[in-house]
Amino acid sequence: MALLKLEGVTKKFGGLVAVDHIDLEIDEGEAIGIVGPNGSGKTTLYNLISGVYLPDEGKIFFEGKDITMLPPYERTPLGLARTFQIPRPFGSASVRENVAIGAMFGRAKADVDEALNIADEYLKLVGIYDLKDKEAKLLTPLEKKLMELARALAMKPKLLLLDELMAGMNPNDINRIIELVKKIKDKENIAVVSMVEHLMHAITKFAERVIVMHQGKKLIEGPTMEVLNDPKVIEVYLGKKLKVKGE
Amino acid sequence: MNDLRRYKPLLPVFAIYVILLIIGATTPGLWQPIMFIMFYIGIGVALNNFLGLTGYVDFGYVAFLAMGAYGMAVALNYFTELGVGAIALGFFLALLFSALLCIAVGGVALRLRGAYFAIATIGVNEGLRYLIEGARIWGGSEGIVLSGKLRKAFGPEFANYLSTFVADVSLIIVIFMASIITVYLINSKVGYALLALREDEDAAKVMGINVTKYKLIAFFTSAAIGSLIGASAWTLKLTYVFPEDVFFIHYTVEAIVIVMLGGAGTLLGPVIGGLIYGALKYYLSVILPGFQLLAFAPLLVIIVVAFPDGIVGYIRKKLRETSLFEYIR
Numbered sequence: 061m062a063l064l065k066l067e068g069v070t071k072k073f074g075g076l077v078a079v080d081h082i083d084l085e086i087d088e089g090e091a092i093g094i095v096g097p098n099g100s101g102k103t104t105l106y107n108l109i110s111g112v113y114l115p116d117e118g119k120i121f122f123e124g125k126d127i128t129m130l131p132p133y134e135r136t137p138l139g140l141a142r143t144f145q146i147p148r149p150f151g152s153a154s155v156r157e158n159v160a161i162g163a164m165f166g167r168a169k170a171d172v173d174e175a176l177n178i179a180d181e182y183l184k185l186v187g188i189y190d191l192k193d194k195e196a197k198l199l200t201p202l203e204k205k206l207m208e209l210a211r212a213l214a215m216k217p218k219l220l221l222l223d224e225l226m227a228g229m230n231p232n233d234i235n236r237i238i239e240l241v242k243k244i245k246d247k248e249n250i251a252v253v254s255m256v257e258h259l260m261h262a263i264t265k266f267a268e269r270v271i272v273m274h275q276g277k278k279l280i281e282g283p284t285m286e287v288l289n290d291p292k293v294i295e296v297y298l299g300k301k302l303k304v305k306g307e
Numbered sequence: 308m309n310d311l312r313r314y315k316p317l318l319p320v321f322a323i324y325v326i327l328l329i330i331g332a333t334t335p336g337l338w339q340p341i342m343f344i345m346f347y348i349g350i351g352v353a354l355n356n357f358l359g360l361t362g363y364v365d366f367g368y369v370a371f372l373a374m375g376a377y378g379m380a381v382a383l384n385y386f387t388e389l390g391v392g393a394i395a396l397g398f399f400l401a402l403l404f405s406a407l408l409c410i411a412v413g414g415v416a417l418r419l420r421g422a423y424f425a426i427a428t429i430g431v432n433e434g435l436r437y438l439i440e441g442a443r444i445w446g447g448s449e450g451i452v453l454s455g456k457l458r459k460a461f462g463p464e465f466a467n468y469l470s471t472f473v474a475d476v477s478l479i480i481v482i483f484m485a486s487i488i489t490v491y492l493i494n495s496k497v498g499y500a501l502l503a504l505r506e507d508e509d510a511a512k513v514m515g516i517n518v519t520k521y522k523l524i525a526f527f528t529s530a531a532i533g534s535l536i537g538a539s540a541w542t543l544k545l546t547y548v549f550p551e552d553v554f555f556i557h558y559t560v561e562a563i564v565i566v567m568l569g570g571a572g573t574l575l576g577p578v579i580g581g582l583i584y585g586a587l588k589y590y591l592s593v594i595l596p597g598f599q600l601l602a603f604a605p606l607l608v609i610i611v612v613a614f615p616d617g618i619v620g621y622i623r624k625k626l627r628e629t630s631l632f633e634y635i636r
Binding site for chain 1: 494495496499500502503506507509510511512513514515516517518627628
């Protein structure tokens with residue numbers, strides 16, 4: 061049984077079909093990349109999976125359970141966690157409290173003391189333990205992203221959705237984060253979906269399977285290298301090869 | 308032993324209460340001013356449990372004090388034969404009436420965000436007042452006057468004892484309880500959920516927090532404390548209830564000012580805020596009778612500009628990473 065299954069999921073905003081009949085299956089412990097240019101419906105897809113939006117058509121199943129109409133706060137405890145493209149820290153809370161909140165209300169369902177311990181553990185893991193007493197709004201953008209990763213991991217999810225986690229990071233940080241996520245994923249058997257717009261080399265290092273989205277539809281899906289070298293994918297990003305007259 | 312440590316912030320709060328009460332009890336003529344200040348501390352602490360912890364502004368808050376005042380008045384007026392039991396019934400009715408109002412307002416209005424919620428709550432307070440006056444419920448606009456009845460039922464001595472001693476003592480107990488409840492909420496999962504939804508409601512939902520549930524918990528708690536204050540500081544103490552007094556929106560605004568001044572969402576904030584506001588209001592009305600509001604406005608502007616997080620918020624920032632930090636919340 062697939063961990064997450066989408067059947068013909070569609071979301072429209074007025075006349076715009078942001079996500080158009082997407083079918084998708086994700087198994088336990090998989091590492092998946094979702095790529096696509098700006099406006100291809102990636103973030104909307106995340107919002108549909110996490111419950112921020114309800115789909116206009118289609119069904120969503122998590123471990124075989126129909127979660128299509130569940131509000132986000134009932135999906136999360138089942139084992140979903142996500143980060144945001146633009147980090148959304150709870151600004152006036154400390155970094156430690158931010159991560160602890162994840163542990164309290166995610167699948168971990170820890171009580172306050174447990175949650176604070178879990179928070180320390182994951183802050184050490186992502187390497188920002190020194191900042192634990194700082195107000196979250198005072199962090200740098202990179203630190204905020206790491207805090208969001210720690211917060212999502214502290215929820216002990218079965219499925220982790222990363223939204224442009226590595227955008228704006230330098231290559232060293234990207235490599236470190238990829239290694240870190242891989243290590244935790246293997247240790248706790250988490251399925252990780254990583255969404256990127258342009259960081260193809262990061263995806264090649266991380267994902268076993270890639271899904272390319274274009275104008276709300278699934279353009280192609282398959283093993284990472286195969287997909288990224290597909291002419292259709294190159295066309296989506298770079299445009300059609302120009303045919304010069306007389307050639 | 309983590310648990311006891313979390314209650315440390317109660318020490319400065321209780322110290323302030325005790326010092327105030329000792330000053331009031333030992334200095335002739337100061338008991339009433341101290342109780343006046345305690346009332347403002349009380350409504351600050353009560354409203355803080357909602358406004359401070361959720362970030363939602365309830366302009367109809369005084370309606371909960373009114374429900375408490377009416378709960379006590381109804382018990383003393385219609386169930387006098389219960390004797391002292393009528394007072395217990397009064398506190399029960401206070402809680403019951405405010406809880407009913409909570410269900411009516413909270414179930415609907417708490418689904419609204421920010422400013423929409425504030426607007427909806429203004430209507431509740433005024434609407435309820437005109438309902439009571441217009442439909443002549445509980446004496447309509449003539450209110451409920453208890454002094455004669457109390458004297459007949461309990462004798463003049465005990466009736467006097469009720470409004471001078473019992474009313475003050477029950478207000479003090481309610482305020483102590485309210486601070487304990489605040490610290491309990493802040494330290495529990497509820498407090499963390501409220502912290503998250505105050506900062507970013509949508510992100511909180513995605514984190515697995517049922518925001519409506521936690522807002523309702525804060526709303527009920529705050530309303531319950533407010534109703535007990537209304538029952539003791541108004542009905543028991545004054546022995547009458549008039550709708551235009553108990554639904555006076557001025558009290559809501561004062562409570563909001565106290566919470567903001569002291570520091571919204573902190574334990575100590577509304578205590579400091581209530582202390583400053585109550586004391587200033589009392590002495591300004593003595594020194595500059597009639598001008599107290601005029602003198603107050605610029606003072607408040609200065610304080611709000613200088614301390615946007617409230618006085619206690621400012622102190623907390625300064626004390627970060629010192630050993631005193633865990634005592635101030």
